[in-house]
Amino acid sequence: MEQYFILENGVKLPKIGYGTYKSTDGNGGRIIRMALEAGYRLLDTAAIYENETEVGTAIRESGVPREEIFLTSKVWKDRLGYEATKKSFEESLERLQTDYLDLFLIHWPKPDPDSTDWRELDRGSWAAMEEFYQQGKVRAIGLSNFLPHHIEALLETAKIRPMVNQLELHVGYMQELAVQYCKSQHIQVQAWSPLGRRRVLEEPLVAKMAEKYGLTPAQFLLIFLLDQEIGVIPKASSMERLKQNLELPDVHIAEEDLYLLRCLPQIGWGGEHPDLPRVQEQKGLGV
Numbered sequence: 474m475e476q477y478f479i480l481e482n483g484v485k486l487p488k489i490g491y492g493t494y495k496s497t498d499g500n501g502g503r504i505i506r507m508a509l510e511a512g513y514r515l516l517d518t519a520a521i522y523e524n525e526t527e528v529g530t531a532i533r534e535s536g537v538p539r540e541e542i543f544l545t546s547k548v549w550k551d552r553l554g555y556e557a558t559k560k561s562f563e564e565s566l567e568r569l570q571t572d573y574l575d576l577f578l579i580h581w582p583k584p585d586p587d588s589t590d591w592r593e594l595d596r597g598s599w600a601a602m603e604e605f606y607q608q609g610k611v612r613a614i615g616l617s618n619f620l621p622h623h624i625e626a627l628l629e630t631a632k633i634r635p636m637v638n639q640l641e642l643h644v645g646y647m648q649e650l651a652v653q654y655c656k657s658q659h660i661q662v663q664a665w666s667p668l669g670r671r672r673v674l675e676e677p678l679v680a681k682m683a684e685k686y687g688l689t690p691a692q693f694l695l696i697f698l699l700d701q702e703i704g705v706i707p708k709a710s711s712m713e714r715l716k717q718n719l720e721l722p723d724v725h726i727a728e729e730d731l732y733l734l735r736c737l738p739q740i741g742w743g744g745e746h747p748d749l750p751r752v753q754e755q756k757g758l759g760v
């Protein structure tokens with residue numbers, strides 16, 4: 474399998490990355506170093522994960538040259554707007570102990586679902602990010618959890634088009650309309666919670682189909698997304714799982730199975746939506 478997607482500006486985005494949310498809890502940067510040792514070269518963090526210092530230190534201690542690592546961070550929704558985003562970006566660089574990022578994302582399009590000034594806030598953040606990009610402080614800029622109407626609002630004033638949109642995507646929550654829209658705009662889609670934070674891993678249908686292809690359920694879920702040209706950033710905490718998720722066999726899922734999986738009722742949605750109040754975590758088919 475080709476290792477990278479090529480973004481609109483020619484930058485190479487590793488297809489599989491390591492998601493660091495909660496991965497430093499109680500162990501400092503040990504699991505991040507393990508992920509680098511396993512061969513991951515994309516690390517996904519965010520200001521809100523409060524682990525940028527551990528991620529930066531783990532990179533330094535790993536001995537892997539900084540330029541071999543694709544480092545993503547994000548500005549949280551309480552720091553939207555031009556000045557706040559500028560400050561947040563500089564703080565992320567400092568904590569990560571680096572002078573550039575590979576990808577910087579607006580984490581959520583709105584400070585809260587009832588926000589009335591989110592359009593101006595997003596445009597302000599984006600203007601700051603365009604400056605970082607033009608100054609060479611970041612190699613690519615993008616969005617996270619933006620639905621088509623949020624992107625359309627941003628595009629009205631954007632000088633540089635977003636290159637990536639990171640969305641919750643997994644079997645049972647495929648956000649087909651948002652994915653198709655991004656593809657039509659040449660925005661690379663990347664899946665967060667590609668394993669549905671275990672909720673989807675535990676679905677009997679997934680286990681049954683994975684077995685049919687000789688894959689583990691996690692590998693099956695990742696290949697399902699990669700087969701649709703969607704990047705993945707699974708989080709795992711042991712060398713065995715890290716390797717299992719990175720070293721994927723060259724297996725493709727038959728079209729009829731892809732259709733079946735893409736047309737399932739909702740499974741395992743995390744309960745967060747930019748325009749709706751948060752819902753308790755969803756579990757299982759038909760819930």
Ligand SMILES: NC(=O)c1ccc[n+]([C@@H]2O[C@H](COP(=O)([O-])OP(=O)(O)OC[C@H]3O[C@@H](n4cnc5c(N)ncnc54)[C@H](OP(=O)(O)O)[C@@H]3O)[C@@H](O)[C@H]2O)c1
Nearest residue numbers: 492493494517617665666667668669670691707708709710
């Ligand atoms: N942009 C956003 O708004 C947003 C939101 C949420 C997350 N993210 C990013 O997306 C990344 C991934 O999402 P996530 O951490 O929420 O969920 P996830 O990657 O879908 O699932 C992680 C869970 O799956 C387990 N797991 C991993 N590999 C496995 C395997 N091979 N077999 C069995 N279990 C396995 C992990 O267990 P162990 O850890 O115990 O091994 C962990 O409990 C995050 O770390 C973060 O970087 C972004």
